[in-house]
Amino acid sequence: MITAFGRYLWLHFNHQLIYKTWKPKKLHLHNTSVINKEMSLRQHGLQIFQAAINAVLPQNMIKKNINIEGDRLMIQNQCFPVHKNVYLVGFGKAVLGMAAAMEEILGDHLLQGVISVPLGIQKILSETGKEDMLLKPQTKIQAMEGAKHNLPDENALKAANSIHHLVEGLTADDLLFVLISGGGSALLPAPIPPVTLEEKQYLTKQLAAKGATIQELNTVRKMLSLLKGGGLARAAYPAQVVSLIMSDVIGDNLEYVASGPTVPTLHSKDDCHKILLKYNLLSSMPESVKEVLSQSSMKMDKEEIQTFAHVCNFIVGSNAIALEKAKCKSESLGYNTSVLSTVISGDVKTVAKLYSLLIRYVCSVLAAASSKYVHVSKMKDEILQMVVNMELPDFQLDGCLELLEETQHSKKPICLLAGGETTVRLQGKGKGGRNQELALHLALELHHAKSKIPQDLLTKYEVIFLSGGTDGQDGPTEAAGAFAYSDLVDKAFAEGLNAEDFLNNNDSFTFFNKFNNGVDLIVTGLTNTNVMDMQAIIIQPNEI
Ligand SMILES: Nc1ncnc2c1ncn2[C@@H]1O[C@H](COP(=O)(O)OP(=O)(O)OP(=O)(O)O)[C@@H](O)[C@H]1O
Ligand SMILES: O=C(O)[C@H](O)CO
Structure with missing residues (x-):
């Protein structure tokens, strides 16, 4: 567990990223200048990560995208007349802050709202002094908390029912705002009868544990839900529906963000069958799921898609927006900076291999003045091949x-x-999360790579890698992510910790919490936003 002191720091200084106190005596480093350099690279990494998060804080995003002038509401150059006819619903990890900003902008025009937000979020926000993300005391919006551990539960089901009820009663005169962010799928469960909440939970858990992508998971969720896959927008018809979306999916495909409740789905039950077959879940599926899948075809024909003319979907926050600000911060700290990709996906082990290869490549190119580093072009070809295999269309190796x-x-x-x-x-x-697991896999890759490259190459450069979830919670852990570097695995061995053993048990959090008093864990607390994960690779020649 994170120490009481760490938690104290988090609670009292939550507006900034805090990571545990640096304890040089445990580091086995040679001199204080090395310590200071490592220290400052980490601090820079954290500042860059913080800049990414700040760029997509819900209240900042809403205020940047929405203006009201009298009875005209402007969203990204589109105008919506308002005349005390506005309703609001929302679901997701970032939605409370979005709703707080919206109620301020809408004032008297807002008549009623219901939002489904993570369990305990209001208490945490008030304890950490983030009043600007809380609703007003006299609010017209009902905030319902649920989805403990990011899983749909009875509380989330109640919230989904209230949202359904509210939108069903709207008329053509009404304007409905739908605030959507990551985590929204779990916060808006509305299983199609006879599927029960437990059955849906079981299925999604199984798929997630077998490594299904969020696209696959949400394709299945859409087929089993009354509100996902465009269901919410259909229920709100004929009201004008305006969705403000904080995207947490690769490529910002809105069909998948919170399973697309305001986006017509192009999937069919066949797609769903294929996914269940792929993960060997077809035969163990509950009877109720089989029944629903045999009945419904959610695929929409052209005419149905046109009925979505009452819906406008706007992206107000995304990973790309966060990385753009992170880049500005990094440049202001004096780094030559490049954004490699905003669509990094795939198995953590493969991604760790790619980053390890890239780090070795960058160090080799930088050291190219010395003729012994001759494998540079081979490495480049390997990277390009990996990028093709991993289907990372936007990977900017040329920029690098x-x-x-x-x-x-x-x-x-x-x-x-x-x-x-x-x-x-x-x-x-x-216990772990994908960012901590990625960091640990990368450390292991760099460790194994030592035998493949000239001995002194990695020691010529100080390399710090950071991977963190912008929501501040990596998997079901108290950390947002972790740092990695080339001698982490050796140092852990010296402390009696075998990184490989921890990885085999998906126990990256326990590893980082134990190793070196937890200094490599990144602990931010819940940030109340969510635009997926960010990685930073910082490389500084040791001579500097
Ligand atoms: N022990 C573990 N080690 C590594 N990763 C884990 C572990 N346990 C869970 N995870 C991963 O954590 C993720 C679930 O965490 P979380 O609920 O925060 O997901 P999320 O994708 O951030 O949620 P959302 O997309 O709804 O915002 C999954 O990707 C899961 O594979
Ligand atoms: O809620 C979800 O479905 C995921 O966070 C993707 O948006």
Whole structure:
């Protein structure tokens, strides 16, 4: 568990990223200048991560995208007349802050609202002094908390029913705002009878544990839900529906964010069958699920899609927006910076291999003045091949190369940024999250790579890797993510910790919590936003 002191820091200084107190005596480092350099690289990493989070804080995003002038509401250059006819519903981890900002903007125009938000969020926000994310005392919006551990539960079901009830009663004169963010699927469960909440929970748990992607998971969820896959917008017809969406899915495909309650689905029950077959779940499926899948075809024809003319969906926050601000911060800290990709996805092990190869490649290119580093072009080909295999269409290796060229002249340190969401295949019973697991896999990759590259290459450069979830909660743990570096595995061995054993048990949180008094854990507390994960690779030549 995180120490009481760590928790104290988190509670009292929650507006900033806090990571545990640096304890040099446990580091086995050679001198204080090395410690200070590692220290500052980490602090820079944290500041860059914080800048990414700040860029997509719900109240900032809403205020940036929405203006009211008299009875005209402007959203990204589109105008919506308002005349005390506005209703609001919402579901997701970032929705409370979005709703607070909306009620301020809407004033008297807002008549009623219901939002479904994570359990305990209001208490945490008031305890941490984030009043600006809370609803007003005289609010017209009912905030219902549920989905403990990000799983649909009875409380979330009640909230979903209230939301359903509210939108069903609307007329063509009404304007309905739908606030949507990541975590929304679990906060809006409305299983189609006879499927029960427990059955739906069982199925989604099974799929997640087998490594199904969020796209696959949400395709299945849509088929079994009354409100997902466009169901909410259909229920609200003929009211004008305006969705404000904080995207937490790769490529910002709105069909998948919170399972797309205001987006017509293009999927069919056949797609759902294929997914269940792929994960060997077809035969063990509950009878009720079989029944619903044999009845309903959610695939919409052209005419039905046109009925969505009453719906406008706006993206107000995304991973790309967060990375753009992270890049500005990194540049202001003096790093030559490049964004590699905003769609990093795939198994954590594969992603760790890619990052490890990239780090070795960058160090090798930077050290190319010395003729012994001859494998550079081979490495580049390997990276390009991996990028193709991993289907990362936007991966900017060219941008990275330009940066390296510039760096060879300017001698500035480098920061490479990336975003997206990996998947973890759960085999063990440990505690962890995809960011901590990615960091630990990367540390292991760098450790194994030592035998493949000239001995001094990694020691010539200080390399710090950071991976963190912008929602501040990596899996079911108290941490947002973790740091990694090339000698982490050796240092852990010296403390009697075998990184590989922990990974085999999906126990990355326990590893990082034990190792070096937990200094490599990143603990932010819930940030109340969610645009997937961010990685930063910071590389600084040791001579500097
Ligand atoms: N022991 C573990 N080690 C590594 N990853 C884990 C472990 N337990 C759960 N996870 C991963 O954590 C994720 C679930 O965490 P969480 O509920 O925070 O998901 P999320 O994707 O952030 O949620 P949402 O998309 O709804 O915001 C899954 O990707 C799961 O594979
Ligand atoms: O809620 C969900 O479905 C995920 O967070 C993706 O949006």
